[in-house]
Amino acid sequence: MSTEILEQPKARINLGALKKKQINIAVFGRGNVGSVLIDQLFERKNEIAKRRDLELNIFCIANSKTALLGQHISANWKEEFTTKTQCYSITEVIHFAKTNQLKNLIAIDNTASSEFVNHYPEFINSGFNLVSSNKIANTSSLKFYQELRGLLAKNEKEYLYETNVGAGLPLIDTIKLLHLSGENITRIKGVFSGSLSYIFNSFSEEEGTFSSVLKKAIYVGYTEPDPREDLCGNDVARKLLILARELDLHNEFEDISIQNLIPKELRKVSKETFLKNLEALDVPFQIKKKNLNKGQVLRYVGDLHGDLSKEDGAILDVSLVSVSKNSALGNLQGSDSLFEIYTENYGNHPIIIQGAGAGSKVTARGVLGDILRLSDKIK
Numbered sequence: 001m002s003t004e005i006l007e008q009p010k011a012r013i014n015l016g017a018l019k020k021k022q023i024n025i026a027v028f029g030r031g032n033v034g035s036v037l038i039d040q041l042f043e044r045k046n047e048i049a050k051r052r053d054l055e056l057n058i059f060c061i062a063n064s065k066t067a068l069l070g071q072h073i074s075a076n077w078k079e080e081f082t083t084k085t086q087c088y089s090i091t092e093v094i095h096f097a098k099t100n101q102l103k104n105l106i107a108i109d110n111t112a113s114s115e116f117v118n119h120y121p122e123f124i125n126s127g128f129n130l131v132s133s134n135k136i137a138n139t140s141s142l143k144f145y146q147e148l149r150g151l152l153a154k155n156e157k158e159y160l161y162e163t164n165v166g167a168g169l170p171l172i173d174t175i176k177l178l179h180l181s182g183e184n185i186t187r188i189k190g191v192f193s194g195s196l197s198y199i200f201n202s203f204s205e206e207e208g209t210f211s212s213v214l215k216k217a218i219y220v221g222y223t224e225p226d227p228r229e230d231l232c233g234n235d236v237a238r239k240l241l242i243l244a245r246e247l248d249l250h251n252e253f254e255d256i257s258i259q260n261l262i263p264k265e266l267r268k269v270s271k272e273t274f275l276k277n278l279e280a281l282d283v284p285f286q287i288k289k290k291n292l293n294k295g296q297v298l299r300y301v302g303d304l305h306g307d308l309s310k311e312d313g314a315i316l317d318v319s320l321v322s323v324s325k326n327s328a329l330g331n332l333q334g335s336d337s338l339f340e341i342y343t344e345n346y347g348n349h350p351i352i353i354q355g356a357g358a359g360s361k362v363t364a365r366g367v368l369g370d371i372l373r374l375s376d377k378i379k
């Protein structure tokens with residue numbers, strides 16, 4: 001019997017040359033979060049291409065006034081942004097995507113602008129998916145919120161916003177899954193703000209004035225573009241409302257009871273005047289600190305409670321409280337947020353999610369996570 005050695009057939013398919021799925025990204029807002037996100041995208045691009053067969057391509061980078069548009073923007077974007085930008089409108093960006101036949105589109109909203117949110121429907125109708133760190137769309141009227149979801153479903157588009165609550169922490173996804181799987185969430189309580197966590201953790205422990213700690217929080221990028229949004233409680237209130245709506249509760253922003261931390265005379269002045277007068281906060285907060293009992297510290301807390309099984313049964317409170325230094329909330333360090341999620345089956349032992357609740361790096365990483373999640377969903 002003779003044995004024939006068969007020659008191995010030559011591979012006919014060059015797998016390396018197979019086209020990767022190209023995801024075309026327009027980034028709006030190139031401030032703290034936006035610019036770190038763009039850098040992270042360029043840093044991770046090759047690794048992601050290798051591991052996920054995805055080509056993440058940025059074709060637009062814009063701030064409030066000007067935009068850089070190009071089929072493939074390079075890692076040298078900062079320099080190009082100073083030399084090659086143009087005034088733009090959203091319609092022009094959409095037109096650019098159409099004429100260049102760009103598919104698999106994602107618009108990223110890293111602004112804090114309500115005006116920009118008004119363009120979401122235009123993006124969706126033009127074939128864009130959305131990712132946002134901006135919390136405004138989810139905290140506008142319930143009517144807008146529901147219509148947006150209707151429009152997304154009609155156009156088979158996605159909208160991800162994991163960084164809206166807890167920056168890079170996996171919070172919204174966890175709440176969504178618990179709720180969808182039928183685990184009854186009965187209460188969510190905690191320190192929702194990274195900046196206010198940092199401010200009260202430092203101020204309660206250290207000798208410095210309130211304004212000096214606040215200035216540092218602004219400087220490192222923990223606060224909102226207008227820090228009054230944090231200090232007046234709106235930012236924490238928004239986060240509370242976003243979580244409430246994830247649980248299908250029908251609350252409006254006006255339903256939230258909010259303790260405003262800004263002295264009355266500084267609430268309506270311009271941002272510049274406010275920033276020049278931060279020292280006006282020193283005495284009121286020094287008094288609050290002095291009035292604390294031994295072993296207590298200040299924490300700014302959000303609380304979603306009441307009857308969460310009824311659409312209109314929830315109570316939403318945002319307030320400054322004194323807690324024992326030895327409690328979970330009292331123990332917080334740095335800019336950590338802490339979310340206690342109480343559910344029927346977990347009883348009195350809440351699921352706890354804790355970690356940095358603000359900062360451009362963790363937030364940008366969370367936005368990048370949403371881009372990757374969305375890229376997987378795009379067929």
Ligand SMILES: NC(=O)C1=CN([C@@H]2O[C@H](COP(=O)(O)OP(=O)(O)OC[C@H]3O[C@@H](n4cnc5c(N)ncnc54)[C@H](O)[C@@H]3O)[C@@H](O)[C@H]2O)C=CC1
Pocket residue numbers: 028029030031032033034062063064065110111112113115116133134135163164167194221222223224225357358359360363
């Ligand atoms: N800083 C943080 O730790 C976190 C921030 N966020 C959210 O991220 C968003 C951005 O925050 P930052 O980067 O700190 O703000 P930033 O003030 O540093 O940057 C905002 C950017 O948006 C641009 N912009 C404003 N209006 C615009 C418009 N109509 N069209 C296009 N661009 C516009 C500005 O020119 C600027 O480039 C905010 O919505 C904030 O709530 C969310 C989680 C954590």
Ligand SMILES: N[C@@H](CC=O)C(=O)O
Pocket residue numbers: 163164166167192193194195196222223224230235357358359
């Ligand atoms: N200003 C916010 C930033 C994240 O949402 C905060 O302090 O938590």
